[in-house]
Amino acid sequence: MLTEDHKLQRVEISQRLLQRCQQDNGDEDTTRIGEGPGGDFQANNNLFDNLITGDETWVHLNTPETKRDSMTWKHPSSPVTKKFKVQRSAAKVMATVFWDAKGVILLDILPQGQCINAARYCSTLDRLKEAIRRKRPGFLRRGVVPQYDNATPHSANVTQQWLQRYGWEILPHPAHSPDLAPSDFHLFGPLKRHLGGMAFEIEDDLISELRNWFDNLDVDFFRVGINSLLSRWQKCIDLYGDNVEK
Secondary structure, X not given: OOOHHHHHHHHHHHHHHHHHHHHHXXXXXXXXXXXXXXXXXXXXXXXXXXXXEEEEEEEEOEEOOOOOOOOOOOOOOOOOOOOOOOOOOOOEEEEEEEEEOOEEEEEEEOOOOOOOOHHHHHHHHHHHHHHHHHHOOOHHHHOOEEEOOXXXXXXXXXXXXXXXXXXXXXOXXXXXXXXXXXXXXXXXXXXXXXXXXXXXOOHHHHHHHHHHHHHHOOHHHHHHHHHHHHHHHHHHHHHHHHHHHO
């Protein structure tokens, strides 16, 4: 449950980020920031041009279907289909995904049983920097703005020193706010649904499936995920702004 301090932080950070977008666009009206057809927000500013978001998630070698995904239409007189409960495999790997409005820039997989720490996260950032150099020419020169949550490996001193060394500006992110992290609210859910019902004998087959799924996503999927930050920041202000001000 969000405390009043958490709500205040969410509103203050959302306001600051929307104001920055307004300055980039030369627009004083939040509701008109790049607003596109149908009321959807479109990001046309320096902040979103330089933004790369990312996060970690566990993926299992055996992921059972969700109840929703396994539902089938039946006539009332249809015989009952007996289903066997499938347990999620204990074998899993941690995947770190960095992406922008054009697609995935880096997919980094830890060996089975290992999880991320600050030192390993800095190694991942090294890989990200090289991936940006290859896939997004000129991006490093413009200045990278990473966006991710406040997990310990992301906020550790060694990570902050890495970011300062290369001049990367971390976008502020309020605590306890997965709804403001595109990987959480836009990317990982569809990924887990895609993997539902799949079983892999070896880790390499799972990794190959992950890469294929990311590669086959339309660029609009990524653009919508990044652009939706604007409407989510605004929603956060609308939801908590009045109560915080009181």
